[in-house]
Amino acid sequence: MYGLGILKGMGVTLKHFLDTYIEDLRFLGKGKRTDVAFNLRQSGSNQRLGLFTVEYPEEKIAVPERFRFIPFLVINNLDAEEDPGKIWCTSCGICAKVCPPQCIWIVRGTDPETGRPKPEPEEFYIDIDICMNCGLCAEFCPFDAIKMDHDYELASYDRTTHHIFDKARLSKEFRYWRSIAPTISAEEAEARGGWEHKDVLKEKAKAARTADKATGAS
Ligand code: SF4
Ligand code: SF4
Incomplete structure (x- = not known):
């Protein structure tokens, strides 16, 4: 039907709009901006519900592990x-x-x-x-x-x-x-x-070999 796509899109927008207030109620009294609420609602979360504005610099979106800067x-x-x-x-x-x-x-x-x-x-x-x-x-x-x-x-x-x-x-x-x-x-x-650096591991292995030799010689 002509216009069905538009209605669907508006429905999605309306859902996000309403979810925003429903979700806010979940955190009522705990502060809308608790770390838990913030983490749940940012775009990286698969539980994201509602509309969300990040109040930078007080709030920052978590970067993915492979994010790279300097x-x-x-x-x-x-x-x-x-x-x-x-x-x-x-x-x-x-x-x-x-x-x-x-x-x-x-x-x-x-x-x-x-x-x-x-x-x-x-x-x-x-x-x-x-x-x-x-x-x-x-x-x-x-x-x-x-x-x-x-x-x-x-x-x-x-x-x-x-x-x-x-x-x-x-x-x-x-x-x-x-x-x-x-x-x-x-x-x-x-x-x-x-977990240690390979140089440290190498040094440890060398020390162990030296100790073994010394034990063998005595
Ligand atoms: S220092 Fe050079 S190689 Fe390393 S990330 Fe920057 S531009 Fe790339
Ligand atoms: S070990 Fe070599 S490649 Fe690695 S940071 Fe140092 S100079 Fe650069």
Whole structure:
């Protein structure tokens, strides 16, 4: 029948309109904007009912796990038993090579005693105004050392000084990565053979072998 589609569409709109008030009644007295209400009603939720306006910046829609903004560097947790705060980056330079707009700058560290390069960056910079959030650096890093962050509130009044992120600003604890990407970090840990960084696992295996040899020799 001519106009049936229009009526159906209006019916859907009316349903959403009424659901808005019916849903509000469910949270009556608890405040319309409790975290539970907010999470239920944002578009990512399959229970979404009614019309919904996000009152940003007081409220923020949760971003999906694979959301990516500016990269960050993973470091060991600051309360880790071994090497607290150790940066996972080995300064291999692959991320800087694959970065399409070339916005990563790395200065490789040098051992002060031997003068030889050490597998750790002395300095690490990302120009976040140039970064196009492609995620290639994180894709290509062979050490799981650089990850895409969820923090998108990076505006400032001075882009000349505030938008070149240095090593200190880029570094975030491993537990942060686990908190924003529980599924991906678990998959990566499984592929590595454990929750710890593969260098730590390697060191542990080496220590165990040395201990075994020492026990065998005695
Ligand atoms: S690819 Fe990974 S390990 Fe290599 S320099 Fe980049 S962040 Fe560091
Ligand atoms: S996300 Fe893309 S553009 Fe940004 S630093 Fe990584 S590789 Fe470069």
